[in-house]
Amino acid sequence: xxxxxxxxxxxxxxxxxxxxxxxxxxxxxxxxxxxxxxxxxxxxxxxxxxxxxxxxxxxxxxxxxxxxxxxxxxxxxxxxxxxxxxxxxxxxxxxxxxxxxxxxxxxxxxxxxxxxxxxxxxxxxxxxxxxxxxxxxxxxxxxxxxxxxxxxxxxxxxxxxxxxxxxxxxxxxxxxxxxxxxxxxxxxxxxxxxxxxxxxxxxxxxxxxxxxxxxxxxxxxxxxxxxxxxxxxxxxxxxxxxxxxxxxxxxxxxxxxxxxxxxxxxxxxxxxxxxxxxxxxxxxxxxxxxxxxxxxxxxxxxxxxxxxxxxxxxxxxxxxxxxxxxxxxxxxxxxxxxxxxxxxxxxxxxxxxxxxxxxxxxxxxxxxxxxxxxxxxxxxxxxxxxxxxxxxxx
Numbered sequence: 313x314x315x316x317x318x319x320x321x322x323x324x325x326x327x328x329x330x331x332x333x334x335x336x337x338x339x340x341x342x343x344x345x346x347x348x349x350x351x352x353x354x355x356x357x358x359x360x361x362x363x364x365x366x367x368x369x370x371x372x373x374x375x376x377x378x379x380x381x382x383x384x385x386x387x388x389x390x391x392x393x394x395x396x397x398x399x400x401x402x403x404x405x406x407x408x409x410x411x412x413x414x415x416x417x418x419x420x421x422x423x424x425x426x427x428x429x430x431x432x433x434x435x436x437x438x439x440x441x442x443x444x445x446x447x448x449x450x451x452x453x454x455x456x457x458x459x460x461x462x463x464x465x466x467x468x469x470x471x472x473x474x475x476x477x478x479x480x481x482x483x484x485x486x487x488x489x490x491x492x493x494x495x496x497x498x499x500x501x502x503x504x505x506x507x508x509x510x511x512x513x514x515x516x517x518x519x520x521x522x523x524x525x526x527x528x529x530x531x532x533x534x535x536x537x538x539x540x541x542x543x544x545x546x547x548x549x550x551x552x553x554x555x556x557x558x559x560x561x562x563x564x565x566x567x568x569x570x571x572x573x574x575x576x577x578x579x580x581x582x583x584x585x586x587x588x589x590x591x592x593x594x595x596x597x598x599x600x601x602x603x604x605x606x607x608x609x610x611x612x613x614x615x616x617x618x619x620x621x622x623x624x625x626x627x628x629x630x631x632x633x634x635x636x637x638x639x640x641x642x643x644x645x646x647x648x649x650x651x652x653x654x655x656x657x658x659x660x661x662x663x664x665x666x667x668x669x670x671x672x673x674x675x676x677x678x679x680x681x682x683x684x685x686x687x688x689x690x691x692x693x694x695x696x697x698x699x700x701x702x703x704x705x706x
Contacts, residue, residue, distance in 0.1 A: 348603060352403050352610070355610050356395045356403070358614050359613045360396050363388045363613070365634060366616070367385050369634065370630075372634070373630040376626055376630065379457050379459055380442060380446075383435050383439040383442060386431070386470070387432055387565075390431040390432045393431075394424070394425075394429075398425045398428055399610055401424060404417045405417050405418055415493060422480070423477055423480075423481075426473075426476075426505075427477040429573065429609065430509045431470055431473040432613075434470075436513070437469070437516050438462065438469060440516060441516070442457055442462065447524055448527070480497045480498070481495055502581070511577075517566055521563055521566065560623070561619065568616070572611050572615075573612065579601070
């Protein structure tokens, strides 16, 4: 009688002969596990650290309390959740734990993956519209683009992302009892979401930045033609320079996002609308391609903090301030631990010395009253020293 069962990367064959155990460093879909885990762990750690620095910098730096950085804050939250939830759950998805844990991990990954992706692209859409208004209508900008309106727009984008990402939990179509996830995107859902939450925002972003590019070229020609003039144009030049630099930074972020997400969106759109477009030879490599496009999408969340640090002086200063404060606290904690340890040793030394004197006094037939005085003084000194140690720790 022969039976076989598989658990993760461990396959055991039971027969009348010796038991054989085969260990393979591969996922259930045949991918090399170690490289994927290392790459995703690095991306996850860097994404969480970098984006936590971004939204902390926005909170503590008054220079970043502008409507532009409200949308950047929303984008950083989406990227942070991608590093904190989506990437680790994708790593766990490459291991087999058995039901129902595998199903839960799969659901968490798919929901968080779509949620953070759609929240990111919608936040970038809000940023693009805000940049367009800043350049197109600079005089009316402060009255039209207010903190309240931008916050309302961002809340609506997150509600849209949450609702859209939750729909695949609803069993619209009959499914197999041996399903991988409860989260099952249907064909109509995939097509609808790719059109409304990917293609349309993408066209909006491209339109906004095409206009920004043409406007920037027009302004540059005007500046070159009026180079010898002075007055109002010179006074407004710093503001125009700041606006142009902020727009360029956001453009780089959007470019990285499109380069990271477009292959994934195009691939899954084709997969749902034209499955016959893929050859049989591709089907054998489908799992490898799936992993590559997902890793590519995660690089956008990892890269954004690096872009901010590279392009923005305000972010660099805020990052430096945060890291300096963190290192200072760590150094103070180390010094406090060292000081407390030294004081404990002194307490131990003084206490043992006092008790030895009391014992010597008692053994040498000294007056009992003097022996008691020495012992009481030692106990009082111990109590005072312990209080100082506690105060130092506080």
